[in-house]
Structures are given as C-alpha cells and as structure tokens.
Amino acid sequence: MSIKIENLSYTYAQGSAYEIHALKNLSLEINDGEFVGIIGHTGSGKSTLIQLLDGLIKADEGYIYYNGEDIYAPGYSLRSLRGKVGLVFQYPEYQLFETTVLKDVAYGPQNQGFSEEEALEKAKEALIRVKLPEKYWEMSPFELSGGQKRRAAIAGVIAMNPSVLILDEPTAGLDPKGRDELFDLIRDLHEKMKMTVLLVSHSMEDMANYVQRIVVLNHGTLMLDGTPAEVFSHVEELEQVSLAAPQVTYLMKDLEKAGFAVDTSVTTIEEAKKEIMKLC
Amino acid sequence: MAFIKAEKLKHKFVRRDEQGEVKDVTLALDDVNIEVEEGQFIAVLGHNGSGKSTFAKHLNALLTPSEGTVWVDGKDTAKDENVLDIRKEAGMIFQNPDNQIVAGVVEEDVAFGPENIGVPTEEIWERVGHSLEAVGMTAYRYHSPNRLSGGQKQRVAIAGVVAMEPKCIIMDEPTAMLDPNGRKEVLNTVHRLNRQKDVTVILITHYMEEVIDADYVFVMDDGRVVMQGTPREIFSQVDTLLEYGLDVPQITRLAWELKQEGLPLPDGILSRQELVEAICQLKSKT
Amino acid sequence: MLKDITLGQYYPTESVIHRLDPRVKLLATLMYIVSLFLFHDFVGFIVVTLFLLAVIKLSHVPFSFMLKGVRAIWVLVVITAVCNLFFTQGANTYFAWKFIHITDQGVSNTLFFTIRLVYLVVGTSVMTLTTTPNKLTDGLEEGLKPLSKIGVPVHEIAMMMSIAMRFIPILAEEADKIKKAQMARGANFEEGNIIQKAKAMVPILVPLFVSAFRRANDLATAMEARCYHGGEGRTKMKPLRYISADYKAYAVMVLYLAVIVVIRIFL
Numbered sequence: 001m002s003i004k005i006e007n008l009s010y011t012y013a014q015g016s017a018y019e020i021h022a023l024k025n026l027s028l029e030i031n032d033g034e035f036v037g038i039i040g041h042t043g044s045g046k047s048t049l050i051q052l053l054d055g056l057i058k059a060d061e062g063y064i065y066y067n068g069e070d071i072y073a074p075g076y077s078l079r080s081l082r083g084k085v086g087l088v089f090q091y092p093e094y095q096l097f098e099t100t101v102l103k104d105v106a107y108g109p110q111n112q113g114f115s116e117e118e119a120l121e122k123a124k125e126a127l128i129r130v131k132l133p134e135k136y137w138e139m140s141p142f143e144l145s146g147g148q149k150r151r152a153a154i155a156g157v158i159a160m161n162p163s164v165l166i167l168d169e170p171t172a173g174l175d176p177k178g179r180d181e182l183f184d185l186i187r188d189l190h191e192k193m194k195m196t197v198l199l200v201s202h203s204m205e206d207m208a209n210y211v212q213r214i215v216v217l218n219h220g221t222l223m224l225d226g227t228p229a230e231v232f233s234h235v236e237e238l239e240q241v242s243l244a245a246p247q248v249t250y251l252m253k254d255l256e257k258a259g260f261a262v263d264t265s266v267t268t269i270e271e272a273k274k275e276i277m278k279l280c
Numbered sequence: 281m282a283f284i285k286a287e288k289l290k291h292k293f294v295r296r297d298e299q300g301e302v303k304d305v306t307l308a309l310d311d312v313n314i315e316v317e318e319g320q321f322i323a324v325l326g327h328n329g330s331g332k333s334t335f336a337k338h339l340n341a342l343l344t345p346s347e348g349t350v351w352v353d354g355k356d357t358a359k360d361e362n363v364l365d366i367r368k369e370a371g372m373i374f375q376n377p378d379n380q381i382v383a384g385v386v387e388e389d390v391a392f393g394p395e396n397i398g399v400p401t402e403e404i405w406e407r408v409g410h411s412l413e414a415v416g417m418t419a420y421r422y423h424s425p426n427r428l429s430g431g432q433k434q435r436v437a438i439a440g441v442v443a444m445e446p447k448c449i450i451m452d453e454p455t456a457m458l459d460p461n462g463r464k465e466v467l468n469t470v471h472r473l474n475r476q477k478d479v480t481v482i483l484i485t486h487y488m489e490e491v492i493d494a495d496y497v498f499v500m501d502d503g504r505v506v507m508q509g510t511p512r513e514i515f516s517q518v519d520t521l522l523e524y525g526l527d528v529p530q531i532t533r534l535a536w537e538l539k540q541e542g543l544p545l546p547d548g549i550l551s552r553q554e555l556v557e558a559i560c561q562l563k564s565k566t
Numbered sequence: 567m568l569k570d571i572t573l574g575q576y577y578p579t580e581s582v583i584h585r586l587d588p589r590v591k592l593l594a595t596l597m598y599i600v601s602l603f604l605f606h607d608f609v610g611f612i613v614v615t616l617f618l619l620a621v622i623k624l625s626h627v628p629f630s631f632m633l634k635g636v637r638a639i640w641v642l643v644v645i646t647a648v649c650n651l652f653f654t655q656g657a658n659t660y661f662a663w664k665f666i667h668i669t670d671q672g673v674s675n676t677l678f679f680t681i682r683l684v685y686l687v688v689g690t691s692v693m694t695l696t697t698t699p700n701k702l703t704d705g706l707e708e709g710l711k712p713l714s715k716i717g718v719p720v721h722e723i724a725m726m727m728s729i730a731m732r733f734i735p736i737l738a739e740e741a742d743k744i745k746k747a748q749m750a751r752g753a754n755f756e757e758g759n760i761i762q763k764a765k766a767m768v769p770i771l772v773p774l775f776v777s778a779f780r781r782a783n784d785l786a787t788a789m790e791a792r793c794y795h796g797g798e799g800r801t802k803m804k805p806l807r808y809i810s811a812d813y814k815a816y817a818v819m820v821l822y823l824a825v826i827v828v829i830r831i832f833l
Contacts, residue, residue, distance in 0.1 A: 042429065042459050042461070056532065056746050069473075079754065082749065082751070087747075089743065089746070089747045089750070092747065094740075094744065094747075094773055094777060095744055095751075095773055096749060097768065097772035097776075107748075107753075107769065108751040108752055111751060111752030111753055111754070112752050114517050126614055142776065145328070145329070146328065156751060157750070157751065162811055172457070173456050174321050175327045175328045175486040175525065176327070176488075176523035176526055176527035177526075178327075178328065202459050202460050205530055242461055244460070246530065247529070247531055247552065248530060248531075248534060250552060251531060251534070254553075254556045258556055258560055260559075269530065270535055273534060273538060276538055276543075276559065277538070277541055277543070278532075280543055280563065285681070340791055342787060342790065342791060364793055364795070367790075367791060367792070367793045368793060371791065372788075373789075374788055376781075376784055378736055378781070379781045379784035379785050379788065380784070380788040382732065382733070382788075382789060383732065384699070384700055384728070384731060384732045385700070386701070387803075389801060392794075393793060394801075394803075395791050395800055395801050395802060395803060396792055396800060397799075398799045398800065398801050400801060401801060401802060401803065401805060404801065404803045405803065409827040437788075439790065443793070444793070498783065530775075
C-alpha cells in the first residue's frame, strides 16, 4: 500500500480577499510500512495535506494515488478510502459523542457496514490495543480523564483497521508521562500492526526518537525530505522557517565548534551519549 | 508575611449523585504549605492530576480551602469581602486562549477588566494602551481576536490582566495549546513583565524547558508538595522527577545519563553551554 | 474562513449614518417600520420612498448590499403577493377562474404589501449595514436601561448577546472540524432520507454542545477572575454619548413620522 501525490495544489477561499495558497504543486511518495514525520511552521500546509490524503477536501489541481488508484477518478469511493486511511485529528477527544465508550469506538466500524455485534467486537479489540481497561468501556466517554478520552478516540479510528494511520499532533496538551505512553502506543501500531504511520508534530525531539523519515513543509511546498539525521543537519535552513533541530544536535555542533571531533548528525540522546562517551 | 502564603491547605472535591448524597470525595490538595515573595518568578510542576491547577485557583479565590488558609497580600481568601481585592491583585491566565477573550475587538477585551472594577473611562484608555504595549500587541488593537494566532491571543489575555495592574499573575498551563513559537512569545512576554515591572509570576506547567528560568520551583504530586528548590536543585534529581511522572530538559537528561555511565559531571546542568563547558573541563583534566 | 462571518453584514465605511449613535438608529428603525404601516396611498408612498432613498444615499453603502436582504426572502414575498392577488375580494373583478379572483382591491393590496415588505427589509438592512453588532448591543443595553428598574436583566442580556456574537464564528469552525472528524470515521452526511440525515447530525451536535458548555464554563471562570460581577459599578471604555448630529437625526425622524401621519389623516 502506498500513497503517491503528484503536483497537488489547494487554495482556500479562492478568488476572495482572504485567498490562501495552502499547498503549491506538492509531490510526494509514501511507501508501505514507513513511519514518516511531517513538520512545518504553522500555516505551512500540514493540516491541509492530511485532510487531502483522507479525501475530506478535494485538491484544486494534481493527483493523489492510493495503491495506484486515482482517488479523484469517477466512481472511486472516498468513504472506503477513509476506512483504509485513518485520520486522528488534534484533540480527538472532542469528537466523542456516544453514551458509552464502547459504542463510540464502534461508530467507525458500523459506518463501514459491519453489523452491530461485529462492530462491538472490533471496538473491544481496539480498546485493548490502546490499553484502556475494560472497566471504562461501559462508562460515558465524558466521565473519562483527558488522557483516557484521547485513547478512546484513537481506538475509534483504529477499530476501522486502517492500513495507513495519520496523526495530527497526537500528544498536544499531554503531560510528559502521557506523551511517552502515547508514543509507545504509536510505535506499537507501526511495528506490531504494520501500519504506515504519518505523524504531524512540532516536537523535533519526538520526531528524532521515533520516525524513520521526515518531510518538511514550508509555505505549501516541500522543503526537505530525508532521514532525521539528514534533515536536522540543515540547521540554518530550518531556523529560517521558524523550525529547529533537537537540542542534542545543537549540542553536538557546539562541541564541534569547541574543537572536538564529534558526529554532528546525532539527533537523539542515545546517539549523543555514545558520541560523548567516545570522547571521554 | 510573604506575598502569597498557603498554610496547611486542603481541598476536597465532593461529587454528589442526583439525590444530593455524597458519591465520592477526592482530596485534591493535601496539606500544602507554600510561600511566595513579591517579585519572584515561581514555577509549579506536576503531572496532570497532581493538584497544581487546583492550587492555582486558590490563589485568586476561585476556590476556597476545605481546610487551612491562603493569604494573598495579607488577605484571607476565604473571606467574601476580600475576593474582589484579591482578584485585582492576582490576575489569572488560563490554558485555552479563546475561552478567555470576551470581546470581539482586541482593545475592548483588554478594557474588560478595568471596566469591571470601575476605572474611569479616560484611565481605561490609558491602561489599555500601556498594557498592549507591554505585551507587544499594539499593532493589533483594532483586530478581531478570531484572526490571531494562539500566542497572540494569549498575549491579549495577558494584556487584559495587566490592565488591572495586579501585583501578581498566575498562569495555569498557558502554553499547553500553543506551538513552540507561541510558547516562546508568551514566556518572553511574561519574563519581561516580571523583570521590568516587578510583577510576581506563578507559572503552572509541565514543560520542563519553561522552568529553567524560574527563581524557585515547587513540584506537586498527589495533592502535596513533594520537592522544592531552585531549578538546578530540582533538575539534579532526575530519577525522583521521573518517578513523579515528569521529565527534564533534554540536555539535563543527557548529562544525567552520562553521569550514570561514569562521567564525573556536575549535577543539575541546565543549558547546552554548561554541558559543553563541563565536557571541556573534563577533557582538559585528562 | 468561517471565522470571517460578520453578523448582520456590517459594511465598514465613513458616513453620517455610520457615525450616528446606535440608539438613534434603533429608534429610527422602529419609527420607520411604523411609518410603513401608516401610509396607504400614492402620496405616502412617495414620501416613504424619498426618505428611504435619502438615507441609503447618506449611508455610502452600495445599493447591491441593500438588495441582499431582499434576495433572501424573495420566496416569502412572492407567495404572499400571489395569495393577496388571487384571493382578495373587491369591487371590480378583472379575472376569475374557479376559486381565483383577481380584483382591483387585490391588486392594490398586493402592491402595497409587497412594497411594505421590501422596504422593511431594506430599511432594517441599513441599520445592520451601518452599525457593528457590538455597537448594536451597546445601544440596546443603554436604550433599555429603564427596564432594569423593573427587574429586567438588561445588562446581562446585552453581555450574553455580545459574547454569543463573539463565539458564533468559533463554534461554526468547531462544527466543521467535528464534521470532518466524523467523516474520517466513515460518517455519511450526504445520502439518506430526512430521518437518516437527522440521525447523522447527532455525532456533530453532541460534541458541539459539550464543547459549547465547556467554553461557557471556562469563560465564566475567566470573567470572574477579571472581577466581573454583573452590571453594578461597571464603567465603560466606549460609553455612548449623544452628539448634535444625533439630536438632529431624532428631529428628522419625528418630522418624517409627523408628515406620514398627517398624510394618512388628511389625504
């Protein structure tokens, strides 16, 4: 399963005084099983891109091919696309509405056409996967804590068994422990359930720790595309578009300036530790 | 007496069912004793549910103690007659930028506080002008808040509090919903107010980087203050912090892990510069 | 983009009408509406038309904006016009077929009714096009102040109105986000009969209501933190003060209404 984007463009409020060119001629390929991070300053087109990938909005120009099929071809079911490409919005807990957690998580599978029993089964599997204990399943979603609500919301998307999972700032508003637990879950989904994962985030450190490939957007265009080490080596360019590299990368550059022979393509604490231990 | 003093503070949240019978009681604050001097920049750390937000709401009498006492500028928060005065002295900024802004035009929202306390019209205009200047939002005074970024909205909220000329600003996770640039904007603004206008700041947060520049830090867990000290003292105890579900700035973590591997680095390294210097020192000795 | 909805479609520009105190405009609109129901002959029609055209010209708002409101209700206008035309009894019948009678009285009624409706919409448009929603609520609050003496919570109502106006674009945007989130979970808002479509709205409405309540709660806390305690002792940044132009406008309105009344009684 792969996603191919060709010359994609999207403009908001076309023709009006508030016209915004969110995406300009973007081309990108995401391969099966990849774990990709998407970074960019606010307004760089990240949310537009993920909405386009899920068929929620239609591009003004360009093509999107999911597994070789043109999603804008007549007769292509965008609803079925949304079952294969799961999208978790920012603060997903704001979409919970059912009387019980279990029913809410079953909403997605039911929309896919599964019977009530089948949908509830899928919901239970998803809730187990997000490690939300059974005692919460029959409670109203509004009685859960913030972190638990978020897990329930993510379960609601996973229950649809998507091959691709897109997450928009999944750790927004969570405390450090919550952030760690959520990233462990995402890594789990990538490795054990073999999902292709696209992660939008503002945290360079998190990106460096988890993703294999980083795509940098700038004003609707593709600026950089590579491994974390490759992308974060372009420190000045990143800073020019209000982004940054992980703290440890800056540290390595500082050490290099101080005269030490270190590998400045380091992006995680682990790597930094090894380099510095080699020094001393 | 210290500017803010909490003594043996306890707070119970009681949940009742439809008949009014008590369903359960949560002890959100359990024997909290905190003192804050005027002009300080204080950080209160804690994971979600540690009681830090509950504590913050006691400081401007939004909540009153179940047991114990809280004094703000010598006034007891439990006494009704003190409430308005206390809220004039201790302003508060909340997490959600949109849900604090009342008016449809920036300058009108900044005026909301002064209007509430009966400031004469002429003086309101002066205060609004100065407040917007203090947060760097003068250029946006005629704008609708809807078109502003998160960081800008929070700055408008801060201006709205500053316009009431408080001695203290309490900030309850003000950057939780902002992007990194918005976070920087808000923190720079608040540090400037603290240094230049001598405003006492109490910052409730769980972003470790924001704590580094504080004068003093309180760490809360399960309704109690479990650690207190300068940022350096607090961040030296990495394993304790991890146990409390918190984290440390990346550099501090790295320094600590290096120390675990046997490198004789000093405790509580907070910045890149300090770490580089420490490593240089090590190398020069070998 | 939903953020840019301006309620009542305020048209920002400089004009005598724009600068008038909102209380004047509110009262004037009321008096104007009364005048619409008073005139019943050609002379009255001329006076009303001239007055309306003069006000429109003074407001510096393009005529096309005035017609926007009329476009919105054209169906209502046509239906009532047709009813008046086909079913009114009168002295002379011009055309009859089964139960439809087009009479002279019918034609006259239709004409006047249609004019009244169109003029009503255009006239109130002038008010909303030249007054910001905030100024309108200020005007209502000040104007209705006497009612607070008999226990009507005028200040609170005005505060609620202006807060509602501030949050409508925010909630509209949130509704859109929620809708997209549910679509991402396979929800279908396009197909289905009325009942299915109504059911499909639940996953949008429930989260929206919950969100609205949460916002209201947060906002109330924030307002209290900024010492809000009702209308007692509150001063204003932009208090409404009458200037000479306002008094002149009042005089013009009284004169206009007097003329209409005179025409009605004596002609």
